[in-house]
Amino acid sequence: MQFTYVYDCGTARSLDLLQKEIDTYLESIRCPWTYTPHTASEFYLYGNTPYFDLSRNHYLRTIHKSLYKRNYSFSGTPFTTEWDDAPEQTTQPSHIDIVFISHFDTDHINGLAYLIQNTIVKILAIPFTTPRERFLHLCKSTFANNASMNRARSGEYYDFILEFTASPAGAIRRFPEFLNREASNITLIEIQHERDNEGHGRHDFTHPVYTPANSSGDNKNKKHEAIPVWLFSASTLQGNADELGAELIDSLIKQGIIDSESDLENATTLQYIFDRKDISSKIADTYRSIAHKNLNATSLILHSGPAHPENSPAFHHMFWRGDQTHKFHSILEVHSPWATGWLGCGDANLKKATNVNLFDQLFWKQKLFSSTFAPPHHGSQHDWNQHLLDAFGYPSESAPVCVFSADGLYKHPSPNVIADANSRGSTTYIVTTDPKSRLTETLAILVPTDKIRFY
Known part of the structure; x- marks a missing residue:
């Protein structure tokens, strides 16, 4: 069984590079490769x-x-390894079971159209946001730093980005029209923030992955329950985008740029006001005066890990560096059998102690069993608090591997964040647009099956 997911799909750099990376990813999940223990x-x-x-x-x-x-088989980016030089691709088409989008900045969504165009996506999960929040993110991507949106505006996927910003549901319904491909059923899930969950460690969204258990002996012909082997847990941390968006919209209405907030749900209107230089310059000035350095994004925080981590020890847990043109070498081996999960923060603002406390209330158990942590906002100092690294590890505290997806375009990651993580004992990796920096994590996990009830 193979279950594949994606957390964010975008770049602030070249869209051509992003498309090549997506091609590599889709090719890699069709390439099983084998690890043979030496002794x-x-x-x-x-x-x-x-x-x-x-x-x-x-x-x-x-x-x-x-x-x-x-031998143990993995699917992933190591096309060649120390042990297997020529893994073969499977004949089955690639598919993505679920795509999570943390928030609506263009550098997190501008690869989504290409991904949908080139593979089968079954579920798309996004945080619930208002039209004015999404519009604010479009302004940020366009005016705060011109790079990411200006590249997208010249590309063939610009219409899809505008439609997805105006109405995510509408964009998914109309993607065959935008992307010139046959229709397929994509289930859109908008994850609403549930305030009642905050004090109880419950999440706004959970998605278990099941695998059927093999029966044996006298039970061979009996039906049996599927086993939850993996669990996705997500919660939306609200920022101030809705409040700032309301202020921005009020100002644009007073200036006569739009008639009402409902105009933001029309992609044609968005294209008109952003393509007209006289209008877009007014929007830029208004955005910068209200929200430029004050925006804290509403962001989806995601954990991915075993459904029963306390009973699911890991083996062969390694990190690999490089791309398919080079021999792969393990650069780090994790020796804790219980560190099996991955925890990513999107662009959530976790600098304030109150937000760190909320984060810990929601993800305290996931932190115990996580080996890998993607700090908020690519390692931005603006959203960082070193106490995020507290209470990782089981049965005793141990620092996670910290991974930063950034290459310095916006001065991310901050040297201070890297220093904080290293001082806490974390190994840190920066993944850039250079394929040689690609980081692949592999592990084999023993899943308990003793709770199956036959009938």
């Missing part, structure tokens, strides 16, 4: 740790007996 001694270190008792844990005894007797 059984690679796994003995787990049995020597006080919290990893092989003698008392049935799952661990089972995996320990078989670990060095088999």
